[in-house]
Amino acid sequence: MTQDLDPALRAANRTTLADYASTHFRWHVHQGVGTIVLDRPQRKNPLTFDSYAELRELFRRMAYADDVTVVVLHGAGDNFCSGGDVHDIIGPLMALRAPDLLLFTRMTGDLVKAMRACPQPIVAAVDGVCAGAGAILAMASDLRVGTARSKTAFLFTRVGLAGCDMGACAILPRIIGQGRASELLYTGRAMTGDEAFAWGFFNQLAEPEQLLDAAGQLARQLAEGPTFAQGITKTMLHQEWSMSVDQAIEAEAQAQALCMLTEDFARAYHAFVAKQRPKFEGN
Numbered sequence: 001m002t003q004d005l006d007p008a009l010r011a012a013n014r015t016t017l018a019d020y021a022s023t024h025f026r027w028h029v030h031q032g033v034g035t036i037v038l039d040r041p042q043r044k045n046p047l048t049f050d051s052y053a054e055l056r057e058l059f060r061r062m063a064y065a066d067d068v069t070v071v072v073l074h075g076a077g078d079n080f081c082s083g084g085d086v087h088d089i090i091g092p093l094m095a096l097r098a099p100d101l102l103l104f105t106r107m108t109g110d111l112v113k114a115m116r117a118c119p120q121p122i123v124a125a126v127d128g129v130c131a132g133a134g135a136i137l138a139m140a141s142d143l144r145v146g147t148a149r150s151k152t153a154f155l156f157t158r159v160g161l162a163g164c165d166m167g168a169c170a171i172l173p174r175i176i177g178q179g180r181a182s183e184l185l186y187t188g189r190a191m192t193g194d195e196a197f198a199w200g201f202f203n204q205l206a207e208p209e210q211l212l213d214a215a216g217q218l219a220r221q222l223a224e225g226p227t228f229a230q231g232i233t234k235t236m237l238h239q240e241w242s243m244s245v246d247q248a249i250e251a252e253a254q255a256q257a258l259c260m261l262t263e264d265f266a267r268a269y270h271a272f273v274a275k276q277r278p279k280f281e282g283n
Helices: 002-013 049-064 086-093 098-117 133-140 155-159 168-176 178-187 193-198 208-223 227-242 245-259 263-273
Strands: 026-030 033-038 070-075 122-126 129-131 143-146 151-153 190-192
Touching: 033 049, 033 208, 049 086, 049 098, 070 208, 098 133, 122 133, 122 208, 129 133, 133 151, 133 168, 143 193, 143 208, 151 193, 155 178, 168 178, 190 193, 208 227, 227 245, 227 263
Parallel strands: 033 070, 070 122, 122 143, 129 151
Antiparallel strands: 026 033, 151 190
8 A cells, every 4th residue: 555655645745846947047957956047147146026936936846856956056147146136126115015015025034934944955156246135045055155256245234224134133143153243234244255264154165267166066966965864954954943952952863763764874884884985866
């Protein structure tokens, strides 16, 4: 009976995204790596109402994708993302009343929630301008490869808004520390690429012409790993923010026991005994 049920369960809960036709950014899948390209280079790749919503929905669908194990996110040209488009977003917001403004801010926050909830690690490749909501996209990613010339700015206070946008006050201090995050969120100044690397925001620096290769290499390394276990790792990294140490230890005990039931765990053991490198398959 289990053999009969398994295909039905799989069909109901799994999908492929290689054929997904994106409208407001570029998307492609190759060997398990899904790549999102913010593609408005003439305006430094700003976000619009539509691109926010489509990104949110794509990341939500990642939970059911069996052909995507890692996601790479970058901008076209020499910049990552300049944030919300001044003409397509900021201008129209001026005419909205509070209930509609709250619909918008909740939608942008839902994008971050979707990025954190999707099981695939997200690698952001950051060059040039990385500002406002663009800085949030980089922050919400799991790993970041940057360039020395990049400028990452959580510039909300510079336009009369609070620095607490899209989870910045919760997530950024956990990456670079409370004091450094406070400075960036209060002042809105740009963090240089060297600062971002020294502070742990960037996991590595690359030359601009090598940035996408470096991010791709990191993504392929993850794609070749035990991807089910990596999804568990991402889940625990996120969920343990609100746990006590005792709760976290118990949750990790349960998570690790689950991973010990996977074929990848057995593959690793047999490869070790044979003095070979394991070939993980994500199950």
